[in-house]
Amino acid sequence: MASGSNSLVWFRKGIRIHDNPALEYAAKGSSYLYPVFVIDPRYMEPDPTAFSPGSARAGVNRIRFLLESLADLDSSLRKLGSRLLVLKGEPGEVLFRCLKEWDIKRLCFEYDTEPYYQALDIKVKNYASAAGIEVFSPVSHTLFNPADIIQKFPSLSDDMYGCFDETSEKNSGRPPSSYQSFLKIAGQPSWASSALLTTITSLPPVGNVENCGISNVPTLQELGYEESGQDELTPFRGGESEALKRLRGAMDDKEWVAKFEKPKGDPSAFLRPATTVLSPYLKFGCLSSRYFYQCIQDVQKNVKSHTLPPVSLLGQLLWRDFFYTAAFGTPNFDRMNGNRICKQIPWNADDELLAAWRDARTGFPWIDAIMVQLQKWGWMHHLARHCVACFLTRGDLFVHWEKGRDVFERLLIDSDWAINNGNWLWLSCSSFFYQYNRIYSPISFGKKYDPNGDYIRYFLPILKDMPKEYIYEPWTAPLSIQTKAKCIIGKDYPKPDHESPYDLQVHEWLMTQFDKIVVSHDTASKECKNKLAEAYELNKTRNGAVNEEDLKILR
Numbered sequence: 001m002a003s004g005s006n007s008l009v010w011f012r013k014g015i016r017i018h019d020n021p022a023l024e025y026a027a028k029g030s031s032y033l034y035p036v037f038v039i040d041p042r043y044m045e046p047d048p049t050a051f052s053p054g055s056a057r058a059g060v061n062r063i064r065f066l067l068e069s070l071a072d073l074d075s076s077l078r079k080l081g082s083r084l085l086v087l088k089g090e091p092g093e094v095l096f097r098c099l100k101e102w103d104i105k106r107l108c109f110e111y112d113t114e115p116y117y118q119a120l121d122i123k124v125k126n127y128a129s130a131a132g133i134e135v136f137s138p139v140s141h142t143l144f145n146p147a148d149i150i151q152k153f154p155s156l157s158d159d160m161y162g163c164f165d166e167t168s169e170k171n172s173g174r175p176p177s178s179y180q181s182f183l184k185i186a187g188q189p190s191w192a193s194s195a196l197l198t199t200i201t202s203l204p205p206v207g208n209v210e211n212c213g214i215s216n217v218p219t220l221q222e223l224g225y226e227e228s229g230q231d232e233l234t235p236f237r238g239g240e241s242e243a244l245k246r247l248r249g250a251m252d253d254k255e256w257v258a259k260f261e262k263p264k265g266d267p268s269a270f271l272r273p274a275t276t277v278l279s280p281y282l283k284f285g286c287l288s289s290r291y292f293y294q295c296i297q298d299v300q301k302n303v304k305s306h307t308l309p310p311v312s313l314l315g316q317l318l319w320r321d322f323f324y325t326a327a328f329g330t331p332n333f334d335r336m337n338g339n340r341i342c343k344q345i346p347w348n349a350d351d352e353l354l355a356a357w358r359d360a361r362t363g364f365p366w367i368d369a370i371m372v373q374l375q376k377w378g379w380m381h382h383l384a385r386h387c388v389a390c391f392l393t394r395g396d397l398f399v400h401w402e403k404g405r406d407v408f409e410r411l412l413i414d415s416d417w418a419i420n421n422g423n424w425l426w427l428s429c430s431s432f433f434y435q436y437n438r439i440y441s442p443i444s445f446g447k448k449y450d451p452n453g454d455y456i457r458y459f460l461p462i463l464k465d466m467p468k469e470y471i472y473e474p475w476t477a478p479l480s481i482q483t484k485a486k487c488i489i490g491k492d493y494p495k496p497d498h499e500s501p502y503d504l505q506v507h508e509w510l511m512t513q514f515d516k517i518v519v520s521h522d523t524a525s526k527e528c529k530n531k532l533a534e535a536y537e538l539n540k541t542r543n544g545a546v547n548e549e550d551l552k553i554l555r
């Protein structure tokens with residue numbers, strides 16, 4: 001690019017200043033720098049037909065989180081002599097207009113592995129190439145470039161049969177199917193030994209943007225959403241400033257970082273969650289996963305001993321990259337049909353069962369409380385996600401994992417295409433993990449961590465006065481206790497054999513279903529196991545072979 005010409009940095013994820021190679025490169029030698037974010041109405045505008053407040057694609061919590069992140073970015077850019085230019089419309093079309101209007105010679109944006117961006121970016125790159133515009137699209141959302149891992153990975157058969165050979169010259173063109181083989185191939189990321197650029201002191205000014213339909217970052221109300229009460233919204237605020245504050249808070253407790261062991265965390269801890277709650281910031285790139293990685297390494301260097309992957313905090317970031325690599329290298333990763341790593345299982349498509357699960361009326365307080373936390377906060381602990389995903393699919397209801405995935409995709413503030421699909425494949429024993437006999441009990445699992453049921457009382461206030469002896473199985477409480485607790489089961493909280501205040505049809509259906517489920521989780525889970533066993537028998541192909549390495553990992 002001729003020095004002195006115009007650059008455009010296109011923010012999609014990567015909503016940050018620190019460790020942002022696209023922004024850094026765009027700023028170099030430019031007379032004018034145009035920092036752009038395009039609001040795609042399909043993603044952002046209210047959809048009154050959706051099952052919960054939000055757009056067609058995202059719940060209102062995530063949209064608010066994104067707007068807060070954009071406002072924070074705008075404020076940081078202004079401190080550097082720039083600002084965020086917000087435009088509205090179909091992203092490709094808006095971008096082409098801007099490139100032309102502002103005579104852009106260099107276009108910079110973070111590389112994105114999601115299918116949506118893969119398709120869009122091909123069009124953008126073609127347009128830019130025809131117009132003689134330089135494109136710089138670095139990999140900075142993940143620790144590794146998934147394509148490099150796939151390129152380095154030896155043949156499929158070596159991985160599948162546990163005789164993995166690092167020196168193998170053969171290349172499968174496929175991603176590692178186990179975390180352990182991913183670790184072996186990945187090693188240390190190439191950038192990790194030198195310090196990342198975390199501060200920028202100034203940026204080139206923004207050129208003339210009159211008559212281009214530029215706006216400030218809109219508020220939720222300006223996008224057409226109604227004002228919501230604070231208790232209906234997530235307590236987590238979006239933005240890079242908040243991300244870095246949260247990161248520092250976690251890293252300051254060196255002992256906690258050094259001893260972090262994911263499976264030991266308490267999924268019911270909500271006032272002070274057992275994990276970092278950095279996932280929404282990583283999702284939008286308000287926090288660089290590479291910077292996070294370096295901070296953890298700094299802590300680890302200065303302590304006597306620390307935990308290791310897969311359970312350590314560093315190990316969690318590697319899980320993220322593992323799923324990104326698997327998703328990038330697997331066609332149709334987000335569905336059962338046509339997905340070569342996904343077991344074919346005859347799931348049901350029962351929308352009523354799905355709705356009972358989604359709307360927190362299964363009658364199992366532990367499961368329902370988690371689903372309320374999802375609706376209200378858009379975030380739950382990893383093991384809580386395990387419980388509800390297992391319950392919906394292979395544990396009790398036998399509903400298709402894609403349906404649960406869709407609900408998570410909409411409601412999570414950290415909703416991430418690769419990680420969400422990867423974990424649903426895992427939890428439903430469709431891929432990666434195959435121990436379908438290990439089912440989470442919707443009663444005893446939560447009780448182990450929270451015998452008093454404080455988590456349930458908080459997210460399901462209707463049960464707040466239920467004595468702890470009954471809070472996980474309120475249908476077993478004598479009527480006198482239910483009356484005293486001001487919660488009659490079957491009236492105030494679901495139970496199949498009492499008159500229900502819920503929709504009559506659903507009630508009738510509950511009558512038939514819940515004598516299997518509420519009354520006997522044992523029966524439902526046994527049936528599920530039998531169905532899985534049959535399906536596995538039918539799936540006995542090489543691709544469906546059990547991966548011994550992953551069976552050893554307790555997550």
Ligand code: FAD
Pocket residue numbers: 262275276277278279280282283316317319320321323380381382383385386389408412414415416417419420421423424427
């Ligand atoms: P920490 O334990 O503090 O971990 C730090 C970071 O490591 C996380 O922020 C996340 O980026 C990464 N990480 C941790 N666990 C995993 C994991 N199992 N897989 C991949 N990356 C991981 N996570 C998402 O970010 N987006 C999703 O859409 C998502 N959907 C999920 C769906 C299901 C059914 C399940 C079981 C898990 C899902 N997860 C998802 C993974 C995990 O639950 C969250 O990343 C984690 O709970 C976020 O909390 P944290 O930031 O406090 O995690």
